[in-house]
Amino acid sequence: MTRYETDEWRDGAWKGPFGDRFMRTLATPKLMLVRGEGARVWDVDGNEYLDFLAGIAVNSLGHAHPALVEAVTAQVGTLAHVSNYFSTPPQLELAERLRRITGAGESGRVLFGNSGAEANEAAFKLARLNRTGPHGRRTRVLALHNAFHGRTMGSLALTGKPPMREAFEPLPGGVEHIDSTIEALEASIDGHVAALFVEPIKGEAGVLDLPDGFLERARELTEKHGALLIVDEIQTGVGRTGEWFAYQRAGILPDAVTVAKGMAGGVPIGALVTFGWASELFSQGQHGSTFGGNPLATAAGNAVLAEIERAGLVQNAARRGEELKQIIRDLDHPLIDAVRGHGLLIGIGLTEGEAHRLSDAALAEGLIINAPNESSIRLAPPLIIGDAELAGFRERFGRALAAV
Structure with missing residues (x-):
């Protein structure tokens, strides 16, 4: 537990201060995150999320990696x-x-x-x-x-x-x-x-x-x-x-x-x-x-x-990226039109402009993904992901698709 995991910011209490203290260049964030480990993060209310955005392709080693x-x-x-x-x-x-x-x-x-x-x-x-x-x-x-x-x-x-x-x-x-x-x-x-x-x-x-x-x-x-x-x-x-x-x-x-x-x-x-x-x-x-x-x-x-x-993470990105793209294709959902990209930078083209609804549905299922526009989903998970993370993605993204 970190010093920020206190009652002060729970249940959305942080949103008002955020709106008051920051310039209006960004919308109010959806979550307040307090800690992470590997490809997972936790919010101030103790909810766990599988992070398939990695700070927009930043957290190459995931969160709190011992080497870093x-x-x-x-x-x-x-x-x-x-x-x-x-x-x-x-x-x-x-x-x-x-x-x-x-x-x-x-x-x-x-x-x-x-x-x-x-x-x-x-x-x-x-x-x-x-x-x-x-x-x-x-x-x-x-x-x-x-x-x-x-x-x-x-x-x-x-x-x-x-x-x-x-x-x-x-x-x-x-x-x-x-x-x-x-x-x-x-x-x-x-x-x-x-x-x-x-x-x-x-x-x-x-x-x-x-x-x-x-x-x-x-x-x-x-x-x-x-x-x-x-x-x-x-x-x-x-x-x-x-x-x-x-x-x-x-x-x-x-x-x-x-x-x-x-x-x-x-x-x-x-x-x-x-x-x-x-x-x-x-x-x-x-x-x-x-x-x-x-x-x-x-x-x-x-x-x-x-x-x-x-750790051979360049090679892991190539291998896991192909596996991740196949998982998305195998879901065979009518909303999915195309799967793009290489390695662990993957785009999902949608048949309808539902990207923000889909990313919100994924978040509700404990999966962090990104909608850079209304017709695309972007995935950029940490380079360390393996079988467990891919299985977690399949389960949570599948439920998100079903909810849209």
Whole structure:
């Protein structure tokens, strides 16, 4: 039991204070959670839930994993923060891990921040540094319709969702959004393009895959015209899709990749990793972060990545993801239209706009899932799930479907 499991917040008593104390950027949450273990969490009233969202693909090792608890406890007992005027061993170790698992190798460089949005802000600035091309100044940055890259002003400019953007316009300029087709790539990329930003799977759009061959063609065209290929792996990276990174499934290397979410298992962190010539674009003083790469966050990142590797969790994500998709198909419910995604990032397309009703029904059955829009369900459970969790999902999701 934690110190928060008291009568003070039970029976919804926390909802009024929440509404009073926080800005109205979010609806009142459905639950107050107080503790977790593995793939399960408990609310303030003592109810248990099977967590198949994992903090939106963040809690790679689930909750309260011993490897993460031990690493964070040890690090906060020595150095938690020193600013970027100094280096620390966990910072250097994590940078080398990222160079290795991304494939950036010895030419790769790492810039640490605190979130996915910050990583994409840094990538946007990187794109602006790719200034000159064979036809003069590069003024164009391409991104995809319906993609999501963050809510800061720069990352929002890259985000291809007009309703999210309109209240904050004018946004940083020079960004053009194109369709997610090979034909659109071929029509759009020329010598004036500084960079192409791509989500290999559009998580916030309902876990939508890119067309076959899209990343390969994007790599060919950006190399031909000297544009940066920047892959946003905030949600898809760190083993989530059954590879360390989703672009590895296409057999390519980008010029830069942004990483966050699952890298430190719940401790805030983000990173921009550059490859080859892109590593030479930033110069001293052009970007930085007070907290970026601090010893606490990087110690957490090292612990999470080491445990993913030790326990074979990338392979587990690939195997369990296929099993989970088959469970969903075997339910054979008329509301289920499609099952999408790779590894343990799975989207369920619905025949009717009942996603929010279905996610609420699942919550009532003790299952946490997500409805990113009215026609899609998103699943992103911890990478540690096994037979027991899959059986629990089958039972609880089946009851939720029956209740809708």
